[in-house]
Amino acid sequence: MSIRFGRTELPERQARSLEKAVRCEWLTLGFLAVFIVTVFLVMGNSQAMKAAWIEDLLSLAPPIAFLFAVRIVNRPPTRRYPYGYHRSVGVAHLVAGVALFAMGAFLVVDSASGLFAAEHPSIGSVQLFGNTVWLGWLMMAVMALSIPLPIYLGRVKMSLAEELHDKVLYADADMNKADWMTAVGTIVGVAGIGVGLWWTDAAAALLIASSILRDGVKNMGAAITDLMDTRATTFDSSGPHPLVDRIDGHLRSLPWVLEAGSRVRDQGHVLHVESFIVPRDERVPSLESLEAARDACVGLDWKIQDIVLVPVAALPREVGDSTTGRRSERNR
């Protein structure tokens, strides 16, 4: 597999990050497979254990989506897919988000009804090496063992997600965080049953479920807005992507440019840029100066490959508005 996103050759640093992310995701899948089986064996009647188990099952979706997307995104654009395959990341993100949302909603209803019906969860025992052992101890032990690795994986993935501008990886890092917090919640819930408080289990399950639901709403929202071609945002969807201003700034600094503004959408990993340029004195720029401007923009960052420069008489409103202040300053 050559290290690239479609036509975008990755710089060495990002290429290494991508390899590391792929290794990380395989490690995650291996860990989850072992863990899902173990939890199933000790699950018993605990609502919180059930919620934790379903969350782990769902945690499989983002790594699988990521590994799929990385393979598909590798293909260069074709006549049939002229924008390339980058959007597969957006599709993967949407799939992961909807799965989280649906499961979170189901679990909230399930654990809330258990809580209101005052169902007392029963946890019995298992035979272990000839001893009768309360299953609650095993549940807590399994959950405690599941805490360290997701903390580590989540941190690594979060930094790789920023490096690679990969929102699926970001969603997955978020899920890892939810995973280990779920484990803590489950331990509290089962310990509560242990000391005779029947409601702690359902309450812990409700908290876990609402955190799954929150993740679902957040990721589904981000995926939908990206598919709606909202302006490009940073990897964590926290604000507009800084490259948009850098592109506009560079174009405005050119001697033949009077005014410039860009429409930038996130294709998944890479950005698709349409820059509108108003030339000075209404003079149509030469091919050389357009090419030079384009190459300079591409040189700004590896995420910019697909850029279209359009000389126009006046900026379209949607790219001009945010720069109104600066424009009036320049006209002064």
Place this chain on the structure above:
Amino acid sequence: MVGFMRKVAVCVVFPMLAAGLLTGCGISIPADPEGTLERVRDGHLRVGVSTNAPWAETRDGAEPAGIEPDLVRKFAATLPARIQWSEGGEQKLVDELKRGNLDIVLGGLTKDTPWAEKVAVTAPYAEATDEHGETHKHVMATPPGENAFLLELEKFLARQEVVQP
């Protein structure tokens, strides 16, 4: 997310720890929310029996007979507790168990009984093959969530050698 979970930690973990410390000295884990085990010790063990020979059989004018009543008599002796027998259909007995009016229900129940949704069932204490050649794992039913009592009964049953009928 982090901020949210931190709140969770403050709202749940610390009160739990505090509760654990307060009750920690005298409590054994697991405990019964309704205190069943405490109540039956030196008291009455209320056992409901639904006929399902050879596992459990009610008899007019005599104590119930069968594999399960025999086991429960031995169990009661270990507590110690005196047994109050009652009889009825499974539906009625399970309802009473759920309401907390019974402590054990016997009736040749198996591990995949639908009653497990409503009440607690013990770990299987015996296996038996029926006339259709299917193997069933036999269990008893206890009140939902009374985990100390459930564990006490399971520990007792694990020590018993039950001869397959």
